[in-house]
Amino acid sequence: MMPMQGDFDRDIVVLDEVDLSADIYAAMATTREVAPECEDSADLTPMDKESGLAELYRARLHETAPRISALAEVVSRRLANRDMAVIAPSLGVAQCALEQQRFVLFALSHLLGTPTATEPRTRRVLWDVKPRPVLNVEFATYSEHANEAELHTDNTFNAHPEAFFFLYAVQEARCGGGLSYFSNGMRIRDHLARTASGRAAIDLLSKTPVSFRVPSTLSQDPMVPEYISATVFSERPEIRFRQDVILSGLKARPAPDNADVADAVNRVAEAAQSVRTSELKLPTGAIAFVDNHNALHGRSSFKDASRHLIRVRMTA
Template sequence: MESQNTQHVQQVDRHLKDSGFLKISLKFDDDECNYLQQLILQLHKNHAHGLPITHSSSKGWLWDVRPLPAALANATTNQARSETMSNFPWHTDCSYEDSPPRYFALQVLREDRCGGEFRITVPPEFIKDENKTHITGNVVWVDKNMGKVHLRLRSDTIEPLTTRAESALEELRKVLASTEINAQVVYLTPEISPRGSIVMIDNRRWLHARNVVRDPSRHLRRVRWDVQPFGEM
């Protein structure tokens, strides 16, 4: 299997470290995500990636990203945004964690066939410690050694605590809505990312968003790995 191939794993690691973005197209069925799990284990073993994290107190490494049936959704107290069909603006995964994961991956099991001065609240569905419902930290950090900007952003969980932070957040929102940024957006349509596609992303260097989900059977599976305190490498 390619996930055990030393050269293949090395190429994946290099792509993630250089550009922070990679799309893989599987040529075989793998609904159990065995390739992806083995690939991450090899990245951990040979390239110093941290192991995957659990998604919450009740979830393991893999999280099913798909709309919940209406009846189940209505009965669920803490429903994740990923379990709805609503749009999800630009954000970083786990922005509410002291040590957010460096990377995350999404495997397409079924594509959509219908077309430091901030208080950051932990969404109820991701609370792991009942005594820790928020953190205080920065949204942007500049790695001066590498010359790279690191972000953690999710607008619906961030509360600016100072006037300077409020102004900075508003400026960031304007930048994200600018034509210059829109011209650099990578659109992963169902045609580009059909069943069997895996998207791997540097969670600190790329923001991601989602349109309204039109197909209630759309199904992705997500894994996050390599946690590090924000502001450290």
């Protein structure tokens, strides 16, 4: 029997609520002990891996912040198991100062993997997802505007999109919008593989690199278009997708097989829609951990300008 849309929600693991509040001061003290130059949590950059600092930080956190450490352990096991998304409905710190919540997230990201810098200029680990004025909304990242964010791979225009990321809700949207949904890459492929045209789409998009236009905030010169090229299907990430960006890349760079590629891309988008989860709200204080090499994620539009999420991306 064909699964109903709601059935795909089973690919999302929902954990029990946790309370990390007792670890806040330890997370702050340990971070400052390992990185004494850090003043403001918003400016924290990744702990250096080469010098062993990241390893030292992780080891110290295991000793000083057992609750954060235990959560990271559970989530890591789930993601290693290739669960598409893991949600903790509360970290128990939403009532604390934002500065304190940020230190918990910074510590958590280092216990889960190696967090990456959000952009080359400031190299901050914690990225504020909230609407901001942008030069051209068409070439902005989804995290910068309030329109619908269609199903996509996070950091899809990077040479190596991170293996996973988390989204923490500092302030949920109070307008009924800003809902999250996911689509499982393995199910997208299975869905496509059922028809000859779907199998042809997988085949074509496994061997034909497509162009992804780099958003203005992340490009060297915001006025000069920049592209990276990669296949939609590969070994890792298993799927790399953002329909609008790929289609506009095809338009900007004419080639003989563009029509076939566009057709295949549209088929993937349709398949992603047919296996997507229902929309779910990430309430204030909740966090979602996502397998970015397999899951596509999206978000409905919202009007509440005070909606505020923090995103961190990590390599394994």
